[in-house]
Structures are given as C-alpha cells and as structure tokens.
Amino acid sequence: MSTTTGKIKSRWADDETDAALEAQAKKEREEKKRQKAEKARKLEEEKRAREAEAAASARQAAPQQGDDDTNPNSEPPSKRRRISPERETGPPGRAAGVDSSSSGTTLLRLGGARGAFGPCRSVENYDKLNDIEEGAYGWVARAKELKTGNVVALKRLKIDPKDRSGLPVTGLREIQILKDCSHRNVVKLREVVVGEDTSKIENIFLVLEFLEHDLKGILEDMPEPFLASEVKTLLLQLASGVAYLHGNYILHRDLKTSNLLLNNRGQLKIADFGMARYVGDPPPKLTQLVVTLWYRAPELLLGAARYGAAVDMWSVGCIFGELLTREPLLQGKNEVDELTKIFELCGIPTDESWPGFRRLPNARALRLPKIPAANGSVVRAKFPLLTAAGVALLNDLLALDPAKRPAAEAMLAHEYFKQDPKPKQEAMFPTFPSKAGQERRRRQKTPNAPVRGQAADPLGAVDFSGIFSGREKEERGGGFSLRMV
Amino acid sequence: MSHMTNTLATPEQLYQRRSYSSLPPDLQDAILFATQCLTQAAGVLLQLPQSVTAQANVVLARYWLVEPLMGYEFSDVSAASVFLVAKLGPTPRSPRDIANVYAYLRSSSSTLFRSPAAPSPSPPPANNPNSYYLSETAYQAAHSRILAIEERLLYALGFDTHVSLPYPLAITYLKTMDFLGLRVETVARRVVEYLNTALLSPQMLYLTCQPNELAVAAIYNAARDIGAKMPECEWWEVFDVDREVLGFLVVGMRSVEGWAAKMRDDIPAMAKRMITRKDIEDDMACRGQPLGRNGYGADASVPDLEADMARQMDDQIAELEKSSHGFA
Numbered sequence: 001m002s003t004t005t006g007k008i009k010s011r012w013a014d015d016e017t018d019a020a021l022e023a024q025a026k027k028e029r030e031e032k033k034r035q036k037a038e039k040a041r042k043l044e045e046e047k048r049a050r051e052a053e054a055a056a057s058a059r060q061a062a063p064q065q066g067d068d069d070t071n072p073n074s075e076p077p078s079k080r081r082r083i084s085p086e087r088e089t090g091p092p093g094r095a096a097g098v099d100s101s102s103s104g105t106t107l108l109r110l111g112g113a114r115g116a117f118g119p120c121r122s123v124e125n126y127d128k129l130n131d132i133e134e135g136a137y138g139w140v141a142r143a144k145e146l147k148t149g150n151v152v153a154l155k156r157l158k159i160d161p162k163d164r165s166g167l168p169v170t171g172l173r174e175i176q177i178l179k180d181c182s183h184r185n186v187v188k189l190r191e192v193v194v195g196e197d198t199s200k201i202e203n204i205f206l207v208l209e210f211l212e213h214d215l216k217g218i219l220e221d222m223p224e225p226f227l228a229s230e231v232k233t234l235l236l237q238l239a240s241g242v243a244y245l246h247g248n249y250i251l252h253r254d255l256k257t258s259n260l261l262l263n264n265r266g267q268l269k270i271a272d273f274g275m276a277r278y279v280g281d282p283p284p285k286l287t288q289l290v291v292t293l294w295y296r297a298p299e300l301l302l303g304a305a306r307y308g309a310a311v312d313m314w315s316v317g318c319i320f321g322e323l324l325t326r327e328p329l330l331q332g333k334n335e336v337d338e339l340t341k342i343f344e345l346c347g348i349p350t351d352e353s354w355p356g357f358r359r360l361p362n363a364r365a366l367r368l369p370k371i372p373a374a375n376g377s378v379v380r381a382k383f384p385l386l387t388a389a390g391v392a393l394l395n396d397l398l399a400l401d402p403a404k405r406p407a408a409e410a411m412l413a414h415e416y417f418k419q420d421p422k423p424k425q426e427a428m429f430p431t432f433p434s435k436a437g438q439e440r441r442r443r444q445k446t447p448n449a450p451v452r453g454q455a456a457d458p459l460g461a462v463d464f465s466g467i468f469s470g471r472e473k474e475e476r477g478g479g480f481s482l483r484m485v
Numbered sequence: 486m487s488h489m490t491n492t493l494a495t496p497e498q499l500y501q502r503r504s505y506s507s508l509p510p511d512l513q514d515a516i517l518f519a520t521q522c523l524t525q526a527a528g529v530l531l532q533l534p535q536s537v538t539a540q541a542n543v544v545l546a547r548y549w550l551v552e553p554l555m556g557y558e559f560s561d562v563s564a565a566s567v568f569l570v571a572k573l574g575p576t577p578r579s580p581r582d583i584a585n586v587y588a589y590l591r592s593s594s595s596t597l598f599r600s601p602a603a604p605s606p607s608p609p610p611a612n613n614p615n616s617y618y619l620s621e622t623a624y625q626a627a628h629s630r631i632l633a634i635e636e637r638l639l640y641a642l643g644f645d646t647h648v649s650l651p652y653p654l655a656i657t658y659l660k661t662m663d664f665l666g667l668r669v670e671t672v673a674r675r676v677v678e679y680l681n682t683a684l685l686s687p688q689m690l691y692l693t694c695q696p697n698e699l700a701v702a703a704i705y706n707a708a709r710d711i712g713a714k715m716p717e718c719e720w721w722e723v724f725d726v727d728r729e730v731l732g733f734l735v736v737g738m739r740s741v742e743g744w745a746a747k748m749r750d751d752i753p754a755m756a757k758r759m760i761t762r763k764d765i766e767d768d769m770a771c772r773g774q775p776l777g778r779n780g781y782g783a784d785a786s787v788p789d790l791e792a793d794m795a796r797q798m799d800d801q802i803a804e805l806e807k808s809s810h811g812f813a
Contacts (some may be wrong), residue, residue, distance in 0.1 A: 033663060115494045117547055117642050164580070166632045167639065169572050175644045176573070180487055192644040201636035204644075248488070303794060427554060 028435045051299075072371070100339075123205050127155060132436045142210060142436060152190060153436075157204040168203075174273040175206065177250055185241030187211070187261060187271040195379045210268060212434035215319075219326045221432070226388075230430075232423035236412065237268040238316060242406035245270070246309045251283075252276050254289040255315035257322055263357035266429025283308045291315060293338050294328045298349075299402050302338050303361035310402035317397025324383055346398050347377045354401035389416040491543075491649050494692040498550045507776055508554060512765055514687035515752050516554055516747060519547065519598070519760050521685045523590055524563045526597050529584045531578050533571055535681070539646040541570040542684040543691045544638065550692065551641040555776070557634055560587055560759055564627070565634035573646055584627040585619055591759050592617035598758050651680055655700035658724055662704075664713050675707035676700075679738050686741045694734055701726045702734030 052229050126143040132153065133140050157171040178189035188209045195203035215234070226234065238260065246250055254275035261269045264328040285305045291297070298341055299313035321329035330345065332338025343349070348368050349357050357363055377393050386394065393416045399405045406414070417423060503510055521542050527536025545566040556562075564587045571578045585653045590597055619627070622714070656674050664672050680703045683690045690699060701724045708715050721731050749756045754764040769776050 037663075041716065115492065117492045117551065117645055118498075118549055119641050120643050164628060164632070165573070165578075166568070166635045169577075170648070172573055172639070172644070176646055179645055194640055198640060200633075201640050232739060331808070457697075471708065 045196060047313065054154075071225065081235065081239060089315075091292050102262050110248045119198075120192050120194045122196050123154070123200075124196050125193065126152065126205075126207070128154070130438050137227040142438075150234070151210045153208045154193075154292045155206040155208055159202065159204065161202070169332060170274050171204070173277055177273050177276050177278070178206070178208075180248070181245070181250070183241060183244040183267055184267065185237045186244060187269045208271070210270075210435050210436075211261035211263040211265075211267075213262045213273075213432055214258050214271075214436075215260040215262055215268070215323075216256075217435055218432050219257060219322065222326065225326050226323055227421070229423070229424035230391075230416055231320075232421070233266065233426060233429065234262075234268050234323060235316075235320055236417055236423055237426075238319065239268045240332050241268070241411060242312055245276075246312070246408055249278050249280065250276055251279050251286075252315075254292060255297075255312055255319065256292050257319055257328075260319070264431045264434070266424075267425035279308070282306070293335070294318065294331055297340065297402065298339065298346075298400050299360065301335055301342075302363045302366075305361075307402065309407065310405045313397055313405040313411070315403075316408070317394060317405075320394055320397060321383070324386065342400075345382065346400055347379060349400045357400070387416070387419060388456065389414070389419050425484070487647075489649050489654065489697065490695055491640050491691070492645060492647070493549075493695070494547070494689065495548050499689075499693070502550055504683075506554065508765065508769070509772075509774075511748070511751065513554060513770065514744075515748055515755055516559055516760065516765065517546065517549065517687055517689070518685055518748065519755060520559045520563050523560060523587075523597065523759050524567060525681070525684070526590055527583070527586050528561065530583060530589070531582060532570070532574055533566065533567070533578065536650060537574050537576055537679075538567070539652070539684055540574075540646075541566040543648045543650075544570055544642065544646060546689050546692055548638050548641050551687075552637070555762055555765070557630070557637070558762055559626075559690050560591055560761070561630045561634055563587070565631045565638055567636050568631050568646075569638055580628045580631055581624060583631065584624050584690055586618075587627070588619045588623075589617040592799050593758065595758065597760055598756065613668065649696050651696035651699035651703070652677065654696050655680060655703055658700055658704060661693050664708075667711060667713055671711055672713065674701045675710055677778060679703035679706050682741050683734075683738050685742065685745070686737055691705075697724050698726045698730050698734060700724070702738055705735055706729060706738055717737065788813055 024153050102385060125147065126145055129142045129144055129151070131139070131141050141154045142151060143154045144151050157168070157175075159167065159171075175189065175192055182188070190207040190209065193205050193207055194201050217219070236253075242252070242255070250273075250274065251270075252270065252275065254272060255270070259272040261271050264267075277286075279286070283306055286307065288300045288303055288305065288307075291300060295315040295318045297307070297311040300311055318329045330338060330341045332341045335451065347353065351358070368449060377395055377398075380391050381400065383394065393406075393411070393414050396404070397411070502513070506513060508516075524540055524542050524545060528535065530539065541563075545563060546560065548566065558591050564583050568578065568580060568583050589595055594610055594614075595617075596610060596611050599610070656673065659669060659673055659676065664791075680699060683699060683703070701721045705715070705721070719728065721728065735804075752760075752768065754768060766776055
C-alpha cells in the first residue's frame with residue numbers, strides 16, 4: 001500500500017516536465033500492471049461465471065444485462081423511486097446487514113447501525129429523583145425514565161442566554177463525541193432531551209447512563225487504598241477507554257479522578273467530554289488551556305500549541321499515582337508551582353531527556369539549575385510499595401517528553417498487568433455506598449453494641465478458611481514496609 | 486466505521502415531506518435547490534472549506550425533512566446551518582460575517598441567481614453597496630434569527646450534527662485506480678464536480694445514500710464523461726456499492742443540471758434572485774391555492790415570532806390597501 005501511495009502522490013504532484021522524465025519507466029510499470037490486471041480480471045471472470053452458475057436458479061428474476069443496466073441512457077430515470085415508503089419492502093435487505101445483489105456477492109452494508117434523525121424528546125419523559133451535583137460543570141441529577149423505570153443521570157447543558165455566539169460549542173462537541181462513542185469504558189449517552197416548551201430551546205439535558213460513584217469520591221472516603229489488584233483493574237479499564245478514544249481521533253483533555261465514574265459492578269467509565277474534541281493526525285493547533293491543572297502535562301504548561309494523545313497519557317499517569325495514594329499526585333497552586341512539582345518528581349528536563357523542549361513558548365523564560373545530574377526521577381522513592389514493573393509504567397506515563405509516553409494501546413500490554421497480583425475481576429470489586437444514589441454511609445468498622453439480654457447466636461460450624469485466601473498475598477497500605485530509595 | 490457513514494432519511498420521512506406538505510413537490514424542490522445554491526455561495530464568500538459548506542448543505546436538507554419548509558425564511562435557515570457547522574469545525578465564522586454575506590447574496594447586486602443560460606447574457610447588475618448595507622438594527626435582528634434557528638436545527642436533528650462526506654473516500658478510491666494515459670487530476674476534478682452538484686439535487690442524494698455510494702457514482706460518471714474505459718467486471722462491488730444504487734445515483738447526479746434549467750423556466754421567481762417565502766406565497770396564490778392563514782399549511786406548528794410580526798405587518802398593509810381600494 002505504501003508504495004502505491006507514494007507513487008501516486010508523486011504523480012499528483014508532478015508537472016508535465018517531470019512526467020516526461022518518468023514516462024519511460026512508468027510505461028513499463030503500467031504495462032506490467034495492465035497484464036497483471038488482465039490476468040486478475042480473467043480469473044475474476046471465471047470465478048464469477050462459476051458463481052453465476054451456482055446462483056442462477058436463485059436469481060431468475062434479476063436482470064442479466066450486466067454493466068448496461070447502469071448505463072443512464074438505457075435506463076429510464078427513476079426519479080421518484082425513493083420517496084415512497086414502498087422502498088421498505090422494495091430493495092430487500094438494505095436496512096439489514098447483508099444485501100443480496102444481482103451477482104450474489106455479499107456487500108458490506110455501511111451505516112446500518114446509525115438510526116434515523118428526528119427531533120428531541122421532552123425531559124418530561126423523566127422523573128427527577130435527586131440532585132447529584134451542581135457546580136462548575138452545571139447541574140446533574142439522578143432521574144428515572146417514566147416508561148421503562150430505567151435510572152439515568154440527567155446533565156443539564158449550561159446555556160448563557162446572553163451569549164450571542166449561540167449554544168456553547170463545548171457542549172455541542174461533547175454531545176457529538178458521546179453520540180459517536182460506543183465502548184464499555186466510556187459513559188453512554190442515551191439521548192438528548194429538551195424542556196417541554198420547544199418554541200424556545202432553553203433547557204437541554206444529556207441523558208447519560210447512571211453510575212453510582214465517581215472515583216474521586218471513593219478515594220476521598222475509603223479508609224484504605226485500593227489493593228494492587230484493584231488498581232490494575234481500574235487502570236486497565238481506563239487505558240482501554242482511552243485507547244478507544246484515541247483510536248477514534250478523540251482527545252479527552254480533561255482526564256481526572258472526578259471524571260471517572262464507577263458502578264457497583266466494578267466497571268469504570270470515562271465521563272465529562274466538555275473539553276474533548278476530534279483531532280486529525282498530525283494534530284492541528286489547539287488551545288493549551290485544557291486539562292485541570294493537577295493533571296496537566298508539562299508540554300501544555302510550557303505552551304505547546306501542537307500536542308496530541310500524550311497529554312491524556314500524562315493525566316493517566318497522574319491518576320495512576322492517585323489510585324495508589326488516594327491523594328492527587330501533583331497539586332500545584334498555579335502553573336509555575338505545578339511545573340515545579342513536576343520537575344521535583346520527574347526530574348529536570350535536559351536536551352537528552354526531552355529534545356526540543358527549549359523551543360516551547362514558555363520554556364525560554366525557564367531558568368533551570370545548571371547541573372541536573374542529581375535530578376532524576378524520584379518516582380521509585382515516592383512509591384516504595386509499587387513493583388518494579390509498576391514503577392516502570394508510571395515512569396513511562398510521566399515521561400517529560402511526550403514522545404516517550406506510551407500510547408494507551410501499548411499500555412494495555414504492559415508487563416505490570418501480567419504480573420501477580422493479577423487484575424481483580426470486575427465482579428469481585430468491593431462496593432461502596434453511593435453518594436449520588438443517596439445511600440447512607442454504613443459504618444462498617446463499628447458494629448452496633450449488642451442489645452442487653454439477647455442470647456448470643458451460636459456460630460455453628462462455619463468454614464472461614466476461604467474468605468481471606470488470596471488477600472494476604474497482596475500488598476496492603478499502611479503497616480510495615482521497607483523503604484526503597 | 487461510523488466515521489464513514491451517515492444517518493439516512495427514513496422512507497417515512499421522505500414520504501411525509503412529499504405527501505403532507507402544504508407545498509406542491511415542484512416548489513419544495515425549487516426551494517431546496519435555491520437554498521442549497523445560496524449556502525454554497527455563502528461558503529465561498531465566507532472562505533469556508535468545501536468540506537464545511539457541504540456539511541452545512543446536508544444539515545440543512547436533513548432539517549427540512551423534519552420541520553416544515555415554510556417555518557423560517559429560507560436564507561435564514563441556510564445562514565444558521567452555515568453558522569452551526571462552521572462553529573463546530575475548525576473554521577468558525579462570526580455571526581456578523583455571515584449576516585453581511587447573506588445580506589449581499591440576497592441583494593439586487595448579487596449575481597448568484599441571474600439566469601446563466603440566457604441567450605444574450607444580461608449585463609451584470611450594478612454593484613450598489615446600498616442594496617446590501619446592513620444597519621446595526623438589521624444586523625442584530627439577523628443575528629437573533631441565526632441563533633434561534635440554530636437551536637431549532639439542533640432540536641430537530643436530535644443534536645446529531647455528524648455528517649460524513651464522500652470527498653475523501655472518492656480520492657482514496659481514485660488512488661486505487663489506474664487511469665491509463667489520463668491525468669488523475671482531470672478525473673478527480675470531474676469527480677468533485679459531480680459530488681458538489683449532488684449536494685444541490687432535489688432528490689437529496691446525500692440523505693438517501695451512503696458516502697461510499699456517492700463516491701463510486703461520481704467516479705463512474707466522471708470516467709464516462711472523460712471517456713475512460715472502465716473494467717468490465719462489477720468493479721463497484723469492491724467499494725461495497727450494489728448496481729441498483731449505483732444506477733440510481735448515476736442518473737440522479739446527471740439529471741440535476743437539466744432539471745435545474747427546466748425549473749428556472751417554470752418558476753420565474755427563481756431566475757432573478759434568492760427566492761423568499763413571499764415569492765412562494767405569491768406563486769401559490771397564482772396557482773389558486775393560497776397558503777392557509779397563520780399557516781403556511783397544516784404542518785406549521787412552529788410559532789415563529791419574527792414571522793408572526795412580519796405577517797401582522799403584512800395584514801395591516803393589506804387592510805390599509807383594502808380600505809383605500811375597496812376590494813374584498
């Protein structure tokens with residue numbers, strides 16, 4: 001493929017004089033190609049003839065004229081053909097996955113999955129249960145669809161009626177991207193609904209699938225950090241979602257624990273695509289004002305106008321660190337402080353570790369210590385309990401040079417996920433009380449005092465041998481550990 | 486795969502548009518064609534890439550399958566779709582630029598809808614800047630209309646603005662082909678011309694066929710036009726297009742030019758300038774089927790303040806005229 005592309009590209013770019021030079025060689029090549037094509041055509045014809053024989057009985061009604069049928073001169077213009085609903089019963093299988101065309105070949109039916117377009121439904125189809133959050137992101141509530149009883153999250157698009165540039169482009173992008181996405185680790189947009197009064201569209205709600213938790217809330221509340229196996233499961237799911245997004249030319253640009261949702265079945269989903277956008281390859285010039293400060297990659301802080309998927313991978317690295325410690329990894333107070341914290345953790349960039357970083361707009365004003373010898377990465381020291389493979393992955397994700405960070409797809413195959421302890425099965429994930437679902441926190445550590453006068457329950461014969469099996473093999477937070485500096 | 490495909494119109498939508506509209510099919514087609522031409526012209530003047538303008542064309546056509554044609558002024562719907570699509574892409578355009586461009590295109594100075602096929606080409610209209618001067622009030626009003634229709638567009642399309650275009654596919658397909666002795670540029674140019682023309686088609690080809698089908702049909706037509714010999718096998722199947730669809734598209738793409746010429750003859754308002762709702766009402770009145778009061782027919786359930794205001798003023802003027810001339 002690459003050779004043909006190259007050749008044709010040059011053919012497109014060449015002007016006549018260049019073409020003359022190449023004419024001789026080209027002629028020969030084309031002659032060869034023609035012979036080859038001729039051969040292939042003959043083969044194809046033979047094959048078709050055989051197929052035709054086989055399928056002859058099945059398609060007696062089908063026209064046999066071959067190419068002539070597509071000749072506009074011999075076919076009466078079928079102008080109004082497509083506007084009658086007969087079409088549904090007319091050309092068979094058009095809506096279905098496979099079409100039985102006249103030659104009996106199976107053609108790929110593109111676009112069968114996309115539904116029809118039509119007006120939005122009303123928000124009155126949903127019954128609000130409770131508010132989840134109200135803040136910078138707008139208003140989110142838990143609601144129930146009246147017809148089905150399905151519980152969903154309603155997210156209201158923030159609209160400023162005084163804004164004379166119309167509906168916010170970030171909100172529209174979020175809707176479009178979510179509509180295009182379909183992956184188990186990306187939150188699903190069921191539909192967009194509007195307020196009852198459709199003469200003036202003032203209220204726009206995204207109907208999203210409801211998940212009980214966000215990762216930030218869990219990390220804040222949990223008394224002990226996630227087990228290593230749990231961290232792996234979460235990280236794998238995150239990487240798999242991010243790989244899907246990047247594979248579809250989407251940059252999320254605001255990955256952080258509060259934008260990662262988790263349900264009670266251990267499933268993680270990426271949410272909040274307010275900063276996301278489609279990008280080409282190579283990426284176009286983009287704004288640097290993206291990603292919450294604590295998760296913002298150094299190239300963004302240094303003002304790079306062209307950046308790519310690596311900014312999301314930096315955020316993934318920050319999230320990795322946060323999953324291990326329950327604390328955001330790099331809590332800078334402002335851009336400068338954030339950079340300082342990054343350099344403290346990952347070392348001072350040098351021309352070797354990050355070629356070309358000095359050319360970034362904000363790097364010129366940067367005054368770095370002259371001798372960076374002692375300023376390597378201190379990730380190893382900061383995470384003494386992490387395995388060597390884990391440290392390697394974290395170090396890769398937090399590479400200052402964006403070109404050195406692994407792609408999400410590559411991350412999925414990392415050694416860290418293959419080592420023991422293996423990633424925990426999602427179904428085996430612990431559950432947490434859901435704030436969004438208005439579940440009260442159960443204080444599991446202090447059971448109620450026994451009521452006076454009650455007889456003690458006889459335990460009987462219970463086998464406890466299995467309940468902690470496997471768990472003691474894993475590293476746990478707190479307690480005793482060796483420092484590795 | 487979803488990147489390369491489009492949501493297509495359902496047979497019901499196509500049928501309803503034809504059968505339940507208050508307008509006869511020829512006027513519906515004329516309005517669609519004129520508005521698509523206007524959108525293309527605006528795209529050129531706004532220096533938008535054709536990929537953006539073409540998406541606006543498709544969004545506009547989809548909108549009119551869902552909502553009645555007479556709901557808003559045609560040029561306003563066109564302006565709003567250009568505004569919306571440009572905003573979502575990498576080349577946003579300000580409402581002021583858009584309002585200015587549309588003011589020009591609608592003015593008497595614009596050459597857009599001058600009949601090109603007139604036997605003696607009429608002299609181009611004098612450039613009279615006053616005819617497209619947009620006062621601040623007029624601009625504010627145009628701006629408000631664009632924003633109102635933008636919301637309406639999004640609502641009617643369920644906020645799905647994804648449009649996949651056949652141009653990149655057509656180029657990719659062309660690269661897999663070998664046009665012996667012919668410059669690929671010649672073929673490619675013709676292919677793009679066919680794809681552009683198809684955007685204007687009253688058959689709404691972009692709403693009934695997938696991009697790969699449009700691309701193959703355009704290549705077929707282009708190859709025929711320049712006399713390239715095509716393989717004798719059913720080569721379109723390589724690109725997942727069946728012969729029936731190809732035949733329909735080939736005819737559909739080729740028929741636009743002749744249809745447009747005939748339509749200009751049949752509907753005189755078309756050959757002068759961008760048609761307006763007023764033109765359509767007049768035309769309907771001439772045909773003896775005046776559009777309902779308040780209504781633009783049975784399907785106009787959309788209250789439109791601008792239009793109401795305009796209609797009230799029309800009514801007042803009509804009443805004044807009635808009282809002065811004394812005819813019923």
